[in-house]
Amino acid sequence: MTKRSVLVVLFDDVQSLDVTGPVEVFVGASESLPHPGGYEIRTASLGGAPVLTSSGLRIVPDGSLEDAPAPHTLLVPGGEGVGRPDPRLVDRLRAHASRAERIVSVCTGAFLLAEAGLLDGRRATTHWAYCDRLARKHPAVDVDPDPVFVRDGEVVTSAGVTAGIDLALALVEEDLGREVADQIARHLVVFLRRPGNQAQFSAQLAAQTAKREPLREVQRWIAEHPGGDLSVESLAVRARLSPRHFARTFRSETGMTPGRYVERVRLEHARRLLEHTGDGVQEISRACGYGTPEAMRRAFVRTLGSAPTEYRRRFRPLDIG
Structure with a gap:
């Protein structure tokens, strides 16, 4: 060769x-x-x-x-x-x-x-x-x-x-x-060999931290409850703003729409569960707010270029023991 x-x-x-x-x-x-x-x-x-x-x-x-x-x-x-x-x-x-x-x-x-x-x-x-x-x-x-x-x-x-x-x-x-x-x-004891199209950093780092406390609280809530109701209407209630005002203000202060932020948080949480737990795809899809395995599969293929099962197979922590 x-x-x-x-x-x-x-x-x-x-x-x-x-x-x-x-x-x-x-x-x-x-x-x-x-x-x-x-x-x-x-x-x-x-x-x-x-x-x-x-x-x-x-x-x-x-x-x-x-x-x-x-x-x-x-x-x-x-x-x-x-x-x-x-x-x-x-x-x-x-x-x-x-x-x-x-x-x-x-x-x-x-x-x-x-x-x-x-x-x-x-x-x-x-x-x-x-x-x-x-x-x-x-x-x-x-x-x-x-x-x-x-x-x-x-x-x-x-x-x-x-x-x-x-x-x-x-x-x-x-x-x-x-x-x-x-x-x-x-x-080299590389913990996780990342695919090229994986994001460089987490959703929380990718987005700016909002200046207003109600919006910062919403960001924390999203990160802590990825499986919850994270619609604009629900998040606006939590921020005590109208849906339209909330969406506009959230994007202005974080540089990201609420929908995009939620999508990143959910995908990031699903990746961690696939990497570090033995939970099934159906269980993870519910825990991350996707509702169905097919919805999570579409999100993975669209963003990472591989289905959840393939992602788990290829990018789980390497067994070096």
Whole structure:
């Protein structure tokens, strides 16, 4: 089996975990194979100079970006250094990307890809805290703040920091099969290997906290009673507002409609029950306010791309004992 070459781009103030997380996955996959194959990792910087990560760790690259051969996978990590990219680095990224079969960014590495024009007209993501900034700075990029990672053709972008491990595991599964990816996940003691379209964070974090106490109380009530009557009319009564005023105010203060917020809370609660309990799908659907297993199935397929039973099978906590 021919090894797939992975070129990891290094620069000053890179986030060290954006580099080491994916590298550990790729190296582990190679070592797990019963025959030569997997990945050949090469790190490179401008001129081959050592780089200092944002945490103070010094990394000595394997060589220079100028002399690096064309890679199968070009991996661009993020970090504070993306805020002041060297034009020579952007030029080298553009040159390597033109020859790579797959272009990958971790966290804010998406800013470097965007700077090189590699995300124009494409759907992409980055760390949730920087999605708005990426969209403002590069309006030609279709920024999606929700997923853990996004694939658009040969370009794959991921969310913040540890999402790079999720992305690398997904690429290993694509290249070498699910069995190898699961084995590496167990070795790294990854608690939950997340699907790419899973939300980066919980509904409570995704939405802003309302300024008014009645609306904050409604948010708490929704989180604590996902199986209850969470219609706009019922929640408006709890907030002591008319349904129309409640819906308008809730969206204004949280950045999310009541229906969308309820949908996220219910899905999040259902996922936790599937991951951590042996409760049946019918029981979970009732506990989470879906009413029927079919309603929950539709919500899972629409949002996560898999039915509840498949989600439980693939993304339950890994047995590493």
